[in-house]
Amino acid sequence: MESTLGDLAAAQGGLFTTAQAARSGIKDFALARLRAGGVIFGVARGVYAMADTVPDDVVAVHAMKVRAALLLYPDARPCGGSLAVIHGHPVWGLDLDRVDLVRDGLSHEVLTQLCRIRPSDALTRPDTADRDAALAACVVQVALDHGPTAAVVTADRLMHDRVVDAQQIAQIVDRLATRPFAGRAQALVTLMDGRSESVGESRLRILLVTNGVAVTPQVPVLENGRIIARADLGVDGTNQLIEFDGKVKYGGADPEVLWREKKREDRIRRQDYRVERVVWSHLDRPKILMARLLREIGAASPRNTEPHPTTKAG
Incomplete structure (x- = not known):
């Protein structure tokens, strides 16, 4: 049973769902026994990881939660701080309890125990396959959500590594003038500097x-x-x-x-x-x-x- 779950998890970023376990013949009562015995770990409702693969670092745990959320909502995509985390870019000062997701077709924000699911936004949560453009937008979203210092930490590294440039970020911020908390994003533009290295x-x-x-x-x-x-x-x-x-x-x-x-x-x-x-x-x-x-x-x-x-x- 454990090897079956281990193989299932290894094939998809260390995680498996209760539905996938059931298709392998492992029902809820068996999962409950494995969880009580410390063999598996509940990452979110309906999503598990093998307990010996769960990281100690809070950022790595958040990355695991992002992967779990995408198993539950395969039509969603990460945004804001969660996008920076899943791509391995540094974050600081973020509330990492919930995963930030965006789903097309929503008219308002939805909170679950695991996620904050948001509608698309052309500026801060764009529907784009361009990773660098999405990361520039994610930094601005971090500023709006968590303040300029949190955003600058990530922006500095993205600029230092030449993933995004200052102009990309500034162009987004220029179009946010009437948004709530726009001052946070404007402070980001003033304070960011890609010469800082950590x-x-x-x-x-x-x-x-x-x-x-x-x-x-x-x-x-x-x-x-x-x-x-x-x-x-x-x-x-x-x-x-x-x-x-x-x-x-x-x-x-x-x-x-x-x-x-x-x-x-x-x-x-x-x-x-x-x-x-x-x-x-x-x-x-x-x-x-x-x-x-x-x-x-x-x-x-x-x-x-x-x-x-x-x-x-x-």
């Missing part, structure tokens, strides 16, 4: 910019006319650099990694730069972090930071 860098940059600090991502550091490093952020007009250390997440890092980072930082400092380091846990206390950064910036010296890139990537 979720943490994007969040740190947004925190600084929204607090009135002008910064440039990926500042080149020169030694004898040669680039020896690129700092995550440079405070414009000063010698203050800010580095986001994504390797240190709520705990320690490999001592060898820390040693290499120290040597790199020492080399940067010898070029008359100040360096302030931020780690994941600091982002959870933005008020304290911002006070510290403003103190450091206040102690920085003026510096002509040209030549820096002056246009946003993407």
Whole structure:
């Protein structure tokens, strides 16, 4: 029985439905026994996964829920944050409890325990086979649903990887002027910048910019006319650099990694730069972090930071 279900799940993204199990001769009472025994896991009503394949990561669980929803609603397609997740693009700040789907022919939004099913929308939920166009629209939908910071995190990576460009997103936003929450989408256009290379860098940059600090991502550091490093952020007009250390997440890092980072930082400092380091846990206390950064910036010296890139990537 277990091998039958395992083969069934393996053939369709790790999932199977009760109807498919029944066609294999495995009825509801048998599924209930397997679930009670920890062999299978209920992803949604009528959809199961083999328990040993269920991921721990909340984003990966959401991707599993998206696949489950598409088994239940094969005529639907993912939209908003769910579309970004299913394509493997980074997300942050999203409510991942429900899957966002779009179905043609609906006149209003429908909520189920698993899904938020929405009607088509030419701008934010277009019916298109063009993946890149759909992803540009999905970023705008994320802004409307979850706010600009959540959308910028995803937009930055899509722009950095040249999946979408800033113009694609801006053109959609320009046509949303009269929509509810259009200001969120307009803030997305102002804040997005494809030069940032990680979720943490994007969040740190947004925190600084929204607090009135002008910064440039990926500042080149020169030694004898040669680039020896690129700092995550440079405070414009000063010698203050800010580095986001994504390797240190709520705990320690490999001592060898820390040693290499120290040597790199020492080399940067010898070029008359100040360096302030931020780690994941600091982002959870933005008020304290911002006070510290403003103190450091206040102690920085003026510096002509040209030549820096002056246009946003993407």
